[in-house]
Amino acid sequence: MTTPKIIPARNWGQRAVALLLIIIVALLVSLVATSRHIIWSAIPQYIFDETILDGIKLTILFTVLSMVISIIAGAILAMMRLSPNPVLSAFASLYIWFFRGTPLLVQIIFWFNIQLFIPSIDIGSFHVDTNSIITAFIAALLALSLNEAAYMAEIIRGGLMAVDSGQHEAAKALGYTPGQAMLRIIFPQALRVIIPPIGNQTISMLKTTSLVSIVAAQDLLTRAQNIYARNFLIIELLIVASIWYLVMTTIASAIQFIVEQRLGKSTNQTPGFVTNALRLMRAEGRNG
Amino acid sequence: MSIPNISPAASPIVEAVDVHKSFGSLDVLKGINLAVSKGEVVCLLGPSGSGKSTFLRCINHLERMTRGRIFVDSRLIGYHERGDALYEMSSKDLAAQRRDIGMVFQRFNLFAHQDVLTNISQPPILNRGTPRAEALDRARELLKMVDLEGRGSAYPYQLSGGQQQRVAIARALAMNPKLMLFDEPTSALDPELVGEVLNVMRKLAADGMTMIVVTHELSFAREVADRIIFMDQGVVVEEGPARELLDNPRQQRTQAFLRRMH
Numbered sequence: 202m203t204t205p206k207i208i209p210a211r212n213w214g215q216r217a218v219a220l221l222l223i224i225i226v227a228l229l230v231s232l233v234a235t236s237r238h239i240i241w242s243a244i245p246q247y248i249f250d251e252t253i254l255d256g257i258k259l260t261i262l263f264t265v266l267s268m269v270i271s272i273i274a275g276a277i278l279a280m281m282r283l284s285p286n287p288v289l290s291a292f293a294s295l296y297i298w299f300f301r302g303t304p305l306l307v308q309i310i311f312w313f314n315i316q317l318f319i320p321s322i323d324i325g326s327f328h329v330d331t332n333s334i335i336t337a338f339i340a341a342l343l344a345l346s347l348n349e350a351a352y353m354a355e356i357i358r359g360g361l362m363a364v365d366s367g368q369h370e371a372a373k374a375l376g377y378t379p380g381q382a383m384l385r386i387i388f389p390q391a392l393r394v395i396i397p398p399i400g401n402q403t404i405s406m407l408k409t410t411s412l413v414s415i416v417a418a419q420d421l422l423t424r425a426q427n428i429y430a431r432n433f434l435i436i437e438l439l440i441v442a443s444i445w446y447l448v449m450t451t452i453a454s455a456i457q458f459i460v461e462q463r464l465g466k467s468t469n470q471t472p473g474f475v476t477n478a479l480r481l482m483r484a485e486g487r488n489g
Numbered sequence: 490m491s492i493p494n495i496s497p498a499a500s501p502i503v504e505a506v507d508v509h510k511s512f513g514s515l516d517v518l519k520g521i522n523l524a525v526s527k528g529e530v531v532c533l534l535g536p537s538g539s540g541k542s543t544f545l546r547c548i549n550h551l552e553r554m555t556r557g558r559i560f561v562d563s564r565l566i567g568y569h570e571r572g573d574a575l576y577e578m579s580s581k582d583l584a585a586q587r588r589d590i591g592m593v594f595q596r597f598n599l600f601a602h603q604d605v606l607t608n609i610s611q612p613p614i615l616n617r618g619t620p621r622a623e624a625l626d627r628a629r630e631l632l633k634m635v636d637l638e639g640r641g642s643a644y645p646y647q648l649s650g651g652q653q654q655r656v657a658i659a660r661a662l663a664m665n666p667k668l669m670l671f672d673e674p675t676s677a678l679d680p681e682l683v684g685e686v687l688n689v690m691r692k693l694a695a696d697g698m699t700m701i702v703v704t705h706e707l708s709f710a711r712e713v714a715d716r717i718i719f720m721d722q723g724v725v726v727e728e729g730p731a732r733e734l735l736d737n738p739r740q741q742r743t744q745a746f747l748r749r750m751h
């Protein structure tokens with residue numbers, strides 16, 4: 202006996218929409234590709250330009266530094282927010298409210314212009330002009346880090362609260378001090394919840410750093426702007442920058458994917474790479 | 490209040506004097522007095538909400554009492570007494586005190602990110618300064634004692650409730666406590682797993698461990714407890730030798746409670 206072939210139902214509606222999409226995308230691509238206003242040869246010419254590559258370095262530096270600083274500051278803010286002390290908790294709430302409630306662009310411009318209301322720092326006979334400390338680099342880094350810390354605080358607080366309260370009780374009953382309980386019991390478990398959103402924030406930070414071009418902080422976009430200010434190849438250099446942003450976010454997404462795969466495998470235990478990192482941190486702490 | 494069953498020679502290892510606790514306007518403990526001597530097994534019975542857990546948690550200062558004093562091994566728990574005031578201890582001093590008091594929870598509370606061997610050996614390594622090798626040896630020994638030999642590399646989520654609770658008991662014992670507190674250690678278990686946990690507790694009692702056990706397992710209380718305390722609405726209603734209290738309860742509230750339990 203022959204078994205009849207199975208033919209799945211065809212969804213004509215979906216097919217029609219798909220066809221429409223293909224046509225639209227093809228039209229857009231040909232519009233850009235055949236545009237006589239874009240000098241395509243400029244793109245290979247500038248993609249590995251030294252100025253552009255330096256800009257990439259700075260964009261990565263901004264991303265890494267601001268993520269590290271904001272994770273540390275965010276962890277402190279999260280613990281303050283969860284503290285039974287009303288002053289600590291209110292301060293953290295106020296901080297988060299303020300930095301999430303005002304635009305990052307405004308914060309960047311503010312830090313860059315801080316010398317307007319704090320012209321110099323005088324401690325005893327010590328005197329410096331604020332301008333010489335708060336360079337565009339520092340202003341940009343401060344703004345990115347302090348702003349991101351507010352978001353990190355909420356992410357870390359969520360992670361800490363996701364750990365069952367029984368874990369804390371058991372640690373207390375076994376004679377762990379609050380610091381030890383946090384470091385050995387609560388935090389390692391909170392990491393499972395914290396790491397995925399930190400990945401998202403890092404990817405988004407790679408692009409957010411472009412905002413610091415407003416104070417000419419020499420990131421990738423600033424460099425592209427500097428070049429097109431001279432040769433007017435605006436679209437071409439924006440394409441160059443976009444290609445690099447896409448490369449960076451794609452690599453970051455791939456790293457995130459690998460990390461989350463490893464997180465997913467260990468149902469409840471701290472992933473190995475986290476354990477190793479924590480062990481290293483503790484060893485460092487002991488050595489000095 | 491009279492304190493029965495204690496020979497005058499043995500000074501009590503736990504002594505609670507007039508312990509009060511309220512949550513806001515809710516008075517949960519209204520003057521508990523209790524003395525437990527070394528090696529004694531005391532079971533705490535009482536209806537839900539009578540304050541059994543709260544009292545147990547006052548003994549290791551997981552709960553801050555409102556009035557009264559608790560001594561463990563003649564040392565005041567949770568406070569330094571100076572003049573006529575009690576000053577709450579620093580968290581460091583509290584941690585040091587809790588190291589001598591083992592506690593087993595209804596929900597096990599094993600550290601979810603650590604394997605069984607780490608669960609048992611880390612507390613003495615960190616909090617007693619026990620050398621790692623020694624702590625691991627002792628952990629394996631304790632695992633054997635709770636019939637889980639060779640399960641050291643398992644993670645809590647890989648174990649049944651009964652196995653987790655036995656690990657939790659081993660973990661508490663690894664600190665060499667002077668006293669073990671159990672808060673309904675079998676209430677979260679499937680009926681067929683209750684026996685294995687009670688067996689371990691029987692062994693402990695036979696080894697001379699001082700134990701205060703909140704439980705609804707009347708047959709365990711009858712068999713293992715030296716003394717039963719019956720609590721209701723924040724007071725000790727009746728106490729006495731296990732069999733006597735279970736077979737001939739004198740107070741009406743005790744009688745009513747025991748009737749409901751059968």
Ligand SMILES: Nc1ncnc2c1ncn2[C@@H]1O[C@H](COP(=O)(O)OP(=O)(O)OP(=O)(O)O)[C@@H](O)[C@H]1O
Binds near residue numbers: 512537539540544
């Ligand atoms: N943290 C808390 N805040 C407010 N009320 C509480 C708190 N903990 C316990 N209570 C209340 O105190 C009373 C006694 O609770 P406790 O847990 O000590 O009772 P229990 O005798 O252990 O009861 P069960 O058999 O249900 O465990 C209850 O009314 C409970 O709602």
Ligand SMILES: [Mg+2]
Binds near residue numbers: 543
């Ligand atoms: Mg209870």
